[in-house]
Amino acid sequence: MAGQGGTGRNGGKKRLVAERRYPAGSSAKPKARRKTVAKKPKASTRRKSSPKRSSNIFVRVIGGTIRWIVRLFWLIFSRVALAGAVVLGLAVFYIYTTLPPFSDQLDGRARGSVTLTDRSGTVFAWRGEQFGGQITADTVSESLKDAIVATEDKRFYKHLGVSPRGIASAVKINLSEGRGPLSGHGGSTLTQQVAKLLCLGVPFDPTKWKNQTEYEADCRQGSMVRKIKEAVYAMALEVRYSKDEILAIYMNRAYLGAGANGFEAASQRYFGKSAANVNIAESAMLAGLLTAPSRFAPTNNLKRSQERAGIVLLLMNQQGMITDAERAHAKANPAVLSDAAEQRAGGYFADWVMGAGPDFLTRDTTEDVVIETTFDQRIQNAAEEALTWVFDNKVREGSEAQAAIVVMSADGAVRGMVGGRKLRGVSGAFNRATQAKRQPGSAFKPFVYAAALDLGWSYDSPILDEPITVNIPGSGDWSPQNYDRSFHGLVTVTDAMRHSYNIPAVKLAMDVGLENVRTVAQMFGIESDLAQGPALALGASESTLLEMTGAYAGILNGGSSVEPYGLRSLRLKGDSEPLMGQEGGLGERVITPAAAEQLIYMMYNVVQNGTGARARLDGVEVAGKTGTTQAARDAWFMGFTADYVVGVWMGYDDNSPLTGVTGGGLPADIWRETMQRIQAGQPSHPLPMLRPASPPRVPGSVAQSSSNSGSRQGGDKAQNVLGDILSTIFGLN
Structure with a gap:
């Protein structure tokens, strides 16, 4: 077949390049040359992928400046992040070393409580900071644990004390409602709430705070600095205690209205039973108090408390903690108060009796005290009716x-x-x-x-x-x-x-x-x-x-x-021997x-x-x-x-x-x-x-x-x- 070039002895084609470029007798030379030729396109490809420098000096200056700023920012950020991580780790470690044993964190009351019983031995009133006794995640009902987690922190068992997702969500809600980013919803995890309850490890000092109320208000203030401290403390808690121990601290310290500190006290106060025996409806009502204890306390407004419990039941159901049937049954049979809690009789009498004993065992007691009284609930009801x-x-x-x-x-x-x-x-x-x-x-x-x-x-x-x-x-x-x-x-x-x-x-x-x-x-x-x-x-x-x-x-x-x-006897809770008593009020003729x-x-x-x-x-x-x-x-x-x-x-x-x-x-x-x-x-x-x-x-x-x-x-x-x-x-x- 004729080509455009001349014809030679090898197939009739004549080479298009000079013979002198291929020395005689070397058959491998052409192959080596083909390799060299094969590499050229790759080199050519790399050169084409590299950005070409602009001929515009202004563009080149701007671009270089941006690249320099980015590199500088990354350099600073990486160094600061590294330093911050080290500081954070040291802070967490330091707080970790100061945290006491788990059992010492369960009862942090500065004051004690007074439980008043009537002439038949039935409790009819409470005063002071009521504490029902230490409970753990293993000793309360499963439904109560579920209700608390569903209401306060559904990712409790997954995070390390702080939830960025929760904080972002809270900030979004606050801004959408016209508040500041840290006003209203705080996005706090349950662990962070425990940090607040512990007041970041700062004990009550009567020389610094006028009273317990002022101290607690200071513990709950929500400045940015306070939030950062709270987050660090929460991470230390996660390192020091297990998840169940953190939950137990929360269950023992949370205030739930009517003077009840902890879920055991609240369960006894409202339902007359232990926290180990509350059902789903009662658990939902107790967990619902966490948002606003005084407002939702069933002794203040039972209907409002039941409505709040209905929201908790919905959350438990959505998170797979209870079935549709269990939720329906709990809604149809809401929690109700015990007879003693419902009557709430004898408030004036209880206040009067509190003045019958020494203040250090009544109004200002740091111990848990039981006062047996002359009170008769049947007669009290008769007078009120x-x-x-x-x-x-x-x-x-x-x-x-x-x-x-x-x-x-x-x-x-x-x-x-x-x-x-x-x-x-x-x-x-x-x-x-x-x-x-x-x-x-x-x-x-x-x-x-x-x-x-x-x-x-x-x-x-x-x-x-x-x-x-x-x-x-x-x-x-x-x-x-x-x-x-x-x-x-x-x-x-x-x-x-x-x-x-x-x-x-x-x-x-x-x-x-x-x-x-x-x-x-x-x-x-x-x-x-x-x-x-x-x-x-x-x-x-x-x-x-x-x-x-x-x-x-x-x-x-x-x-x-x-x-x-009205006071028959006064004793410390758990003791059988009274510290003081009276059997009659008859005097001289x-x-x-x-x-x-x-x-x-x-x-x-x-x-x-x-x-x-x-x-x-x-x-x-x-x-x-x-x-x-x-x-x-x-x-x-x-x-x-x-x-x-x-x-x-x-x-x-x-x-x-x-x-x-x-x-x-x-x-x-x-x-x-x-x-x-x-x-x-x-x-x-x-x-x-x-x-x-x-x-x-x-x-x-x-x-x-x-x-x-x-x-x-x-x-x-x-x-x-x-x-x-x-x-x-x-x-x-």
Whole structure:
């Protein structure tokens, strides 16, 4: 085949290059040459892949500068990162060496707790920082562990103490909601939360922080520096403890509302059972408290707490911890409070008892203390229900009037106490039964009659109700008046008390001596300063409801003084021997038993057909006395059966006058409603009183009684009639 070149002897083709380039006799030379030729394209390819330098000097300068900056940045970054890693490692190692053994991290309370039990040994109240005992991840229910992890840190078992993904997510949420990157959601892992609970290892120092609250606030402040320290501390925790140990520290230290520190205390507080025995619904409710313990506490709002638990159940289900069926069952059967937690009774009583022991074992205790009390939950509920019923049915809606109730046995053992109309979740509130000092009015008169009876007067002794004027040094003349502005002539002391006449009470007090009346009242337990003048007889001195009720208990028990008490014993938790105790409140004798029997008979007549008639109980003997102060600023009814003494006060906190209310009115109603509930299903016993063959009379008393028929005969009885009318027309202000 013809080619473009000449033809040679090898196949007819003529070489296109000179022969001199191929020496004769060398057959390998062409192959070597072909190798050389084969390499040229590769070399040519490498040269083509290299970037060509721009001919533009400006571009070359800019590009070189950028490359130099990048290399410099990388050099600095790598060195700083290396140095940071070394510093971080040293910091983690240092903190690691300072961390105490796991068991020492479980209870970090600065204060102890007080558990109060009623007369039957049932817990009814808690005070201080309650701690139920140490628990671990192995001793609580599996559902509780799952609920905590699902709620607080679903990647807990995967990270090393800090979760960059969680932090990034939290920053994104905060920015989307218009907050700063570190405001609101913190992206903290469960381990970081433990670091906060441990306050990064800084113990409470009373010389640096005013109180525990200030210390805890400092522990939880969220500055950038604090966050960095917290992250480093969390990594040290991960190195020092296992995951289950970290979880156990969290479960023991987390605050869960109502004074409960740790899940064991919270489980006992809300459900009356150990954290080892809580079911899925209860576990979800407990874990739900972690977000806002006080807001979601079931004792504050059970429905809100149940709704929060529903969210926790959803999280547990989404993370595969519970099945759809288990979630549905838990939602259909939400956790409910134990009976003791639901009642939340005795808040005023518990606060009062806390003051009965030394502060270092009660309010400021660093130990866990158990106080056995005289409290009776059935009686407390009776008093609370009675108060609620009267205000709901007999008091104008919106009234700001207050009331207080004390129930005690004849020996001074307080069984129930209501310190105001707020009944639930009471702790540290103003207690009108023990802290409010108010004038008792005519409710003080039994002590005047007690002194007179003890000094020779009799229940049937006559006394003249007539105008009198007393000169009081420094004040001038004073002329006491009966409430109805009338005088009733010769009456027995029984009738004088029954109708609450003022003038006979003043005359009796002056006859037996004001100092003797003052002494009798003080010996019966009225510790407040008593008036020096004759107005003492009309209750012008101030006293507390608790003092008055204790004094009336002294009358019931036969004339011996009584010291109201609620603490029976105080011991350290776990110990069987009490550190202190009290078995009764009876003191020395004040009046003779005979005088006490006559006085009880006279007070029995007050209820049977006198100013306290609205306190009568069917089939139960009742003795009592009404009391209404000047301008009706205070209204009292004090009374007792053979088994219990009940005192009731009513008034305004700002000392404003009541409208249409006297001691024989609403206070007597509250007293009756309380005692009816207390006596329900209980046997009744007769009063320890004198029982004369016939009622006491003085000459002309029949005619006098007949002539006064249908009219007010004095004191609180007239007030009752007027009060009923005013209550009907205007209601209570």
